[in-house]
Amino acid sequence: MKNKITKIPDTELEIMQVIWNNPTPITTSEVKKILEKERPWSIGALQTLLNRLIERDFLKGEMQGKSKTYTPLVSEQDYLIVESKSFLKRLSGNSITHLVTSLYDAKSISDEDLDELNAFIESTRKND
Amino acid sequence: MSIFFIDMMEMVIPISILIGVLLLISPLIKKSYVAKWRYFMWLFIAVRLIIPFKINMFSAPITMEIPNQIQGLPVVSESVMQGQNAMQWSLQNYLTYVWFIGVLVFVLYQIICYFNFKNMVKRWAKPIDNKDIESILSNIKNEIGEKRKIDVKICKIVSTPMVFGVIKPVLLLPGIDYNESELRVILNHELIHFRRNDIYYKLILVVANAINWFNPLVYMMVSAANRDVELVCDAEVVKEKDMEFRRHYCHAILKVVHNKKSMNTPLSTCFIISKKVIKERFGDILDVRKKRNGRILFAVVALSVIISGSLVTFATERVADKVEDELQIIERPEEKPRQEEMEDTEIANYENEALNTQSTPKPNNNLTEYERQNENRSNETADNYVNTYSENITIEPISEVVENDSVQEETTGEDISDESIDNQYESLGEPDDVSTDGSKETYNLDNGDTVILQYEDNELDTGYILVE
Structure with a gap:
């Protein structure tokens, strides 16, 4: 992967999500079939977008017999981190919007702290 | 808008003190409440x-003297007056605009x-095709x-798992690896x-925060509330x-925290603070002792919140609001009277002029002008209605203004007008208009002036003369 991972448009993301969440290498017609569970796609548009993703170094395309297959070059986790990072940077910090109620909304925490908190929960057992 | 601004500013100090006290005491009593x-x-x-509602249960024990700059008192010498008034008013307007722009920026942000977040969610959200989750949900x-x-x-x-959205939550x-x-x-x-409906609770907090964008204590309150x-x-x-359930619940939260960790960048800091926060939260969850519901505490604080707006009053502005209720129209004078030519018939014109130099129709000058007259008179007789009760109107800076040298230039004019007013108002007769609850009497005088007396608990509270 030579280029830096950049944010991709909605439709390309849709295709990438299919590729990430299904066994790869995957053929164009398989991608189309899964995408069409939600809405109809034209094969031409799909082809164009897949080629664009190859250009972006998100995918590797290979001819296997008659059909072309695709393998992701960027993992979903890596991409998520990039996108959420730029997102947080853009919106300055962790408080994205106040209008959510999240289960946990604070900063990250170290492994030792996790262990300590685990011990803290378990320490209540002896008082039972 | 500027009325709202003033109402709000009056509450800022007492409410801030209250928030500060609450933030300080809540960690101390959280174990038992x-x-x-x-x-x-x-x-x-x-x-x-x-809603900076005003509760006038009693007259404010604290009267704030607003520095002349902001208050826009009529300054006495005309030439000085025009220049200074313009400046004073522009300062008050300026502050109001700064505040308002701040609110706009906050709301826009x-x-x-x-919507950024909403777009992001829309981009990534996928429906669940998992029957288990649906059955758990129902x-x-x-x-x-x-x-x-x-x-x-x-x-x-x-x-982290979350509920998002105001209209359609x-x-x-974040995944189904639970x-x-x-x-x-x-x-x-x-x-x-x-x-x-905690989203709406948070929405109310955001609105309060937007209005008080300049107040750090409100930010602290909002994060405490969140x-x-x-x-x-x-x-x-x-x-x-x-x-057992409670421990299980804590472990589930910890798992969310752990999952979040893998998403976060090494740039995130404040490990210790967030550990402390989680630990306190777990402490709360794992605490099975009965706690007080804090109803009495709530009542005490709620009462102080209600009266806090009445503790401080910006004297002139407050009275000005009342007068504004009475006085809807202010007429523009035909011409500016020259100071040297000032005769008693022109005093009224002069007063109107004082009003109109202040671009915004804020007729407090009728009153302050009147107050000034009262100050001049106060050493003499105090035998007419209005004079007697005018002491209730607290406008501190008046005395300073009166002591000012430039006042002397005008006192001649003032005196004449005082005397004529005294004579005219010696006997008011029957009121022309009494408000339904009897708290306000209006007298229309022959010369076109209007006298308004306000009663509170059957005692005369304030009186004004509205000069035509």
Whole structure:
């Protein structure tokens, strides 16, 4: 992967999500079939977008017999981190919007702290 | 807008003190009181901040002297007056505009953040095709008695389970790598948020914050309130549950924290603070002792919130508001009287002029002008109605203005007008108009002036002369 991972448009993301969440290498017609569970796609548009993703170094395309297959070059986790990072940077910090109620909304925490908190929960057992 | 601004500014100091005290004492008493009382306390204060309603149970014990600059008192020498008034008024207007622009920026920023996040969610959210989750969901909904529909979606871009959306809330899960019992408590937590309408609670806090964007204590209050929302929700989830359930619930939260960790960048800091916050939260969840509901505490604080707006009054502005109620129209004078030519018939014109130089129709000068006259008279007789009760109107800076050298130039004119007013108002006769509750009497005088007397508890509270 030579280029830096950049944010991709909605439709390309849709295709990438299919590729990430299904066994790869995957053929164009398989991608189309899964995408069409939600809405109809034209094969031409799909082809164009897949080629664009190859250009972006998100995918590797290979001819296997008659059909072309695709393998992701960027993992979903890596991409998520990039996108959420730029997102947080853009919106300055962790408080994205106040209008959510999240289960946990604070900063990250170290492994030792996790262990300590685990011990803290378990320490209540002896008082039972 | 400027009236709202002044109403709000009057509350800023007492409410800030109150928030400060609450923030200081709440950690001390949180062991023995439930989080709910704080939850409602913040809500109450937030509503108070949004609606700066005035409760005039008693006259304000503290009267704030606004520096002349802001107050826009009529300055006496005309030439000085015009220049200074323009400056004073522009300062008050200036502050109001700065405040208003601040509110706009804050609101706009919040809206942008909201829609940015909404787009992001839309981009990533996928419907769940998992029958298990749906059955757990409907189970919990029955359990907690929630009938409204809520969509549950998998949204990998979020790092913690959440309810998002003001109009059509949606429950977002960062993934489904939770086992069934974990999923059960996580969904339980979020559905209780949904049932309690906590998004709207937070919306009220954001609005209060927007109006008070300049006040750091309000920011502190909002973040404390956001924390308490979670604590109240936790308490609801583990209500009447045994220790085993509570431990399980804590472990589920910890798992969310752990998952979030993998998403976060190494740039995130504040490890210790967040550990402390979680530990306190777990302490709360694992604490099965009975706590006080804090009703009395709430009542005490609520009462102080209500009266806090009445503790401080910006003297002139307050009275000015009252006069503004009475006086709807201010006429523009035909011409500016020259100071040397000033005769007693022109005094009234002069007063109107004082008003009109102040661009905004804020007729407090009628009163302050009148006050000034009163000050001049106060050493003499105090035998007419208005004069007697005028002491109730507190406008401190008057004396300073009167002592000012430039006043002397005008006192001749003043005296004449005083005497004529004294004579005219010697006997008011029957009131021309009495308000329904009898608290306000209006007298129309022959010369076109109007005298208004306001009663409170059958005692004369304030009196004004509105000069035509």
